[in-house]
Amino acid sequence: QQQVKQSPQSLIVQKGGISIINCAYENTAFDYFPWYQQFPGKGPALLIAIRPDVSEKKEGRFTISFNKSAKQFSLHIMDSQPGDSATYFCAASSSNFGNEKLTFGTGTRLTIIP
Amino acid sequence: SAVISQKPSRDICQRGTSLTIQCQVDSQVTMMFWYRQQPGQSLTLIATANQGSEATYESGFVIDKFPISRPNLTFSTLTVSNMSPEDSSIYLCSGGQEVGYTFGSGTRLTVV
Numbered sequence: 001q002q003q004v005k006q007s008p009q010s011l012i013v014q015k016g017g018i019s020i021i022n023c024a025y026e027n028t029a030f031d032y033f034p035w036y037q038q039f040p041g042k043g044p045a046l047l048i049a050i051r052p053d054v055s056e057k058k059e060g061r062f063t064i065s066f067n068k069s070a071k072q073f074s075l076h077i078m079d080s081q082p083g084d085s086a087t088y089f090c091a092a093s094s095s096n097f098g099n100e101k102l103t104f105g106t107g108t109r110l111t112i113i114p
Numbered sequence: 115s116a117v118i119s120q121k122p123s124r125d126i127c128q129r130g131t132s133l134t135i136q137c138q139v140d141s142q143v144t145m146m147f148w149y150r151q152q153p154g155q156s157l158t159l160i161a162t163a164n165q166g167s168e169a170t171y172e173s174g175f176v177i178d179k180f181p182i183s184r185p186n187l188t189f190s191t192l193t194v195s196n197m198s199p200e201d202s203s204i205y206l207c208s209g210g211q212e213v214g215y216t217f218g219s220g221t222r223l224t225v226v
Contacts, residue, residue, distance in 0.1 A: 032213045043206050043217030044157070046115070089156065093213050100213050101147060104157045 004092050006105030013112055019077040021108045023090035026071065030092040032100070035064065035075045038087045038107075047088070048075070080112045116141050120207050120218035127197055127225050134193045135221045137207030142187035146209040148180070151220070157206065163190040197225045 005024045013019045023033075031052055036044035050057045050064040050073065057064045063076040077084055090105040117140040127133050137146065146163040161169040161182055169182035184190040190209075194201050202225045207218040 034214060036217075041219070043118075043208075043219045045217070046214050049214055100145065101159055101162060102208075102213070102215065103159075106156045109154075 004090060004103050004105040006090050006108060008108060009106065010109045011111070013080045013110065015080060015082060015112055015114050017080050017112075019075075019080045019084065019110055019112070021075045021088055021090070021110070022072065023074065023092075023105050024070075024072045025092050027092070027094065028071070029094040029096045030103075031095055032093045033064070033066065033073050034091050034093075034102070035062075036089045036091060036104075038089065044089060077110075080110075082112045082114060085110060085112045115214065116143050116210055116216045118207055118209060118216050118218040120221055122221055123219065124222040125224070127223065129198055129225055131197055132193055132195045133197065133223060134191050135205055135207070137190045137192070137209075137218055139188045139209055142211075143209040144187070144211050145215065146184060146190045146207065147215070148182060148190070148192045149206040149208060149217075151204045151206060153204065160192070160205075163192075194223065197223075199225045201225050 034049035035047045037047045038044040048059050048062045050066050052068050061078045066073045088108045091102040093100045093102045119138045148160040149157040151157045159172050160175045161171040163169050163182050163184040165184045181193045204220045206220045208215045
C-alpha cells in the first residue's frame, strides 16, 4: 500500500495556539517522513522530516511526533502565527524502492486567525 | 539544498497543441521528478526523470502524452502533448541529491 492518509482537511487555529496535523501510513517499508509547507502560487517547501529511529524531532516551533507501532506521525506547530497559514502536506518514501519517490498525503489547509 | 527554476510560470494553450516545461537546477542532483497538482489538491507523481535513459512513469501516465527528457544532472523537460482541457493543472518539478527534495514554483497550465 502506497497511500498516506492525512487529517484534518482544513484547520482553523487562533494565534498563539497549537496546530496539529496527523498522518497515517500502511507500508512498513517507508523510512522517511517529511512535512512540506505550500503557500499559494508556490511550490512545496520542506519544513521538517523524521526517520523511524526517533520518536520526535523538533525544529523551532515545529515538531514531528512519530509512532512506529501505530504507523502514524503528526506535525505540531507551537505558538501558531498568521504567517503559518498555508497548506501542509505529509509525505513518505522508502529507500527500498530504489528511487525514493515521495508519496504525499491529501493536504491540510491551515488558517491562523488573529 | 538545490534551487529549482521552472519556466514558463504559466501559459494558456490551445487544445491539441503541446507545451514543453523546463526545469533547471542550480547544482547536480541525482533525482528529478515531475508532479501534477490540481489547485487545492495534493501532488500526483507523473514520472521520475532518469538521466540518460527513459523516464519511469507512474500508473496512469504514458510517455506519448508526457514525454520527458533529462540530458544531464541539472536539467529536465516535461512536454504535455496533444493537450485537452483536462490537462489544465499545475506542473511541478522536484529534485535533490537525496530525500528532502526541493520543488520549483510550478507551471500553471490552462488549456482552452
